[in-house]
Amino acid sequence: MTTSQIDLAALRGACETHLPGDPGYDAARQAWNLAVDLRPAAVAVPRTVAEVRAAVRAAAGLGLRVAPLSTGHGAGPLDGVPLDDVVLLRLSELTGVTVDPVARRALVVGGTLWADVVAAAAPHGLTALHGSAGDVAVAGYVLGGGLSFYGRRHGVAANSVRALDVVTADGDLVRASAEEHPELFWALRGGGGSFGVVVGIELDLLLYAEVYAGMLLWDRERAPEVVAAWAAWSRSAPDSAGTSLRVMSFPPLPELPPFLSGRDVVVVDGVVLEDDDRAAELLAPLRALAPEVDTFGRIPAAGLLQVHMDPPTPVPAVASHSVLGELDPEAVTALLDQVGPGTRSGLMFAELRHLGGAFARSVDDGGATSSVAGSYALYCCAVAPTPEAAAAGRAAADAVVATMAPWQVPALVPTFTESAAVAGMFATEDARDLARVRHLVDPTGRLVGGRPIG
Ligand SMILES: Cc1cc2nc3c(=O)[nH]c(=O)nc-3n(C[C@H](O)[C@H](O)[C@H](O)COP(=O)(O)OP(=O)(O)OC[C@H]3O[C@@H](n4cnc5c(N)ncnc54)[C@H](O)[C@@H]3O)c2cc1C
Numbered sequence: 001m002t003t004s005q006i007d008l009a010a011l012r013g014a015c016e017t018h019l020p021g022d023p024g025y026d027a028a029r030q031a032w033n034l035a036v037d038l039r040p041a042a043v044a045v046p047r048t049v050a051e052v053r054a055a056v057r058a059a060a061g062l063g064l065r066v067a068p069l070s071t072g073h074g075a076g077p078l079d080g081v082p083l084d085d086v087v088l089l090r091l092s093e094l095t096g097v098t099v100d101p102v103a104r105r106a107l108v109v110g111g112t113l114w115a116d117v118v119a120a121a122a123p124h125g126l127t128a129l130h131g132s133a134g135d136v137a138v139a140g141y142v143l144g145g146g147l148s149f150y151g152r153r154h155g156v157a158a159n160s161v162r163a164l165d166v167v168t169a170d171g172d173l174v175r176a177s178a179e180e181h182p183e184l185f186w187a188l189r190g191g192g193g194s195f196g197v198v199v200g201i202e203l204d205l206l207l208y209a210e211v212y213a214g215m216l217l218w219d220r221e222r223a224p225e226v227v228a229a230w231a232a233w234s235r236s237a238p239d240s241a242g243t244s245l246r247v248m249s250f251p252p253l254p255e256l257p258p259f260l261s262g263r264d265v266v267v268v269d270g271v272v273l274e275d276d277d278r279a280a281e282l283l284a285p286l287r288a289l290a291p292e293v294d295t296f297g298r299i300p301a302a303g304l305l306q307v308h309m310d311p312p313t314p315v316p317a318v319a320s321h322s323v324l325g326e327l328d329p330e331a332v333t334a335l336l337d338q339v340g341p342g343t344r345s346g347l348m349f350a351e352l353r354h355l356g357g358a359f360a361r362s363v364d365d366g367g368a369t370s371s372v373a374g375s376y377a378l379y380c381c382a383v384a385p386t387p388e389a390a391a392a393g394r395a396a397a398d399a400v401v402a403t404m405a406p407w408q409v410p411a412l413v414p415t416f417t418e419s420a421a422v423a424g425m426f427a428t429e430d431a432r433d434l435a436r437v438r439h440l441v442d443p444t445g446r447l448v449g450g451r452p453i454g
Pocket residue numbers: 068069070071072073074075078091110111130131132133135136137138139140141143144145146147148192193194196197198199310311415416448449450451
């Protein structure tokens with residue numbers, strides 16, 4: 001039977017459902033990344049765990065597959081994937097956070113954003129291993145490992161997860177932890193959304209009420225000395241310093257502050273988990289380059305979500321990524337030849353996120369992504385308002401990644417990877433184990449993760 005012959009209206013009994021042609025279908029299928037065009041058979045928007053279970057069961061009863069999605073920040077790998085037999089399960093209305101300040105734990109409901117977790121933790125002098133943007137959801141981020149500015153000291157965010165409540169491919173509700181369904185627990189922490197619909201996440205919080213954080217900004221003309229200085233500085237920076245360097249190009253837009261609008265700049269930002277004197281001492285070599293803007297200082301830990309200046313609203317974007325080892329002077333020259341002064345790379349930014357420290361250390365009880373090899377995550381991103389711009393942007397991003405190939409190491413950060421291919425993301429043995437767990441928990445392949453496993 002083709003999907004058009006199936007009575008999709010049966011899904012409506014499970015939860016709010018939008019079918020093609022319904023007035024709400026386009027808004028419900030829209031990912032945060034506006035360049036991604038998802039055309040599922042239906043979009044289900046559950047508001048309770050019971051509705052998630054009912055939606056999965058209804059889809060199963062109709063012979064349809066199910067793709068969980070929280071915000072669509074990481075929807076890139078689903079772009080172009082045929083979804084005409086798939087129910088897109090939007091978890092954006094299934095939200096909530098409870099903080100246990102004594103245990104320093106948060107109980108996070110399936111589709112909750114990091115901003116809400118950070119806001120709930122802050123009154124207790126706590127924060128979390130969140131990423132740069134508050135409107136990313138906890139689920140997709142921790143299921144892909146999760147790189148936080150705190151990570152050089154505290155490791156990938158997936159290691160802070162203590163338990164996951166999961167609706168399985170059959171619509172059952174199970175708890176995955178070190179004690180219960182340990183293989184599922186291992187697979188979900190880094191293996192992505194192919195193993196179940198995550199409806200609850202229990203995670204450890206960090207004891208930081210305030211942090212020394214901010215950004216330094218220079219005109220791109222200064223990129224040769226700034227990139228060389230940051231590469232040398234980051235080589236010996238302690239684990240307490242979690243920073244990134246970006247060469248960025250901003251269009252002339254009235255909504256941007258004047259120091260960004262229409263400008264090409266180089267920015268170093270992040271956090272230094274030290275007291276003020278030691279943090280200032282560590283940053284001195286970068287401040288000696290006389291940045292035009294310097295916002296580094298002690299701020300409430302929740303303020304770290306603003307430091308990276310991620311877009312406040314959805315954007316159409318394409319990206320390319322690799323992981324690099326140490327950056328010698330030739331690597332700096334190669335990068336500058338692509339994105340330095342006088343170039344027109346076509347990118348919105350090329351970013352080097354500093355890895356190493358606790359990112360590089362696997363933990364005994366960790367999941368499928370419990371560490372990340374290499375020294376820098378390279379992430380090149382272009383704005384893609386049209387399919388033509390997306391093709392050009394992807395080519396531009398791929399070109400920078402290709403130029404840096406001599407410094408590439410065999411690793412990928414799942415949350416930074418737009419491609420659906422899992423090759424290179426996991427060691428051979430881990431990839432085999434992920435496929436085995438997938439077969440155990442979802443033998444008919446009902447769940448459609450961004451990165452297909454098994
Ligand atoms: C502006 C911006 C800033 C970012 N900053 C960082 C950063 O600092 N560090 C970092 O590591 N990454 C970062 N990312 C990448 C981001 O972590 C990934 O895109 C992540 O997948 C987003 O999670 P999400 O749930 O919001 O995304 P979604 O697009 O909703 O989900 C992505 C995939 O995760 C799975 N998934 C999501 N929710 C569930 C669920 N409840 N149950 C089962 N599976 C689910 C699905 O397979 C889905 O296809 C950033 C991305 C953007 C666009």
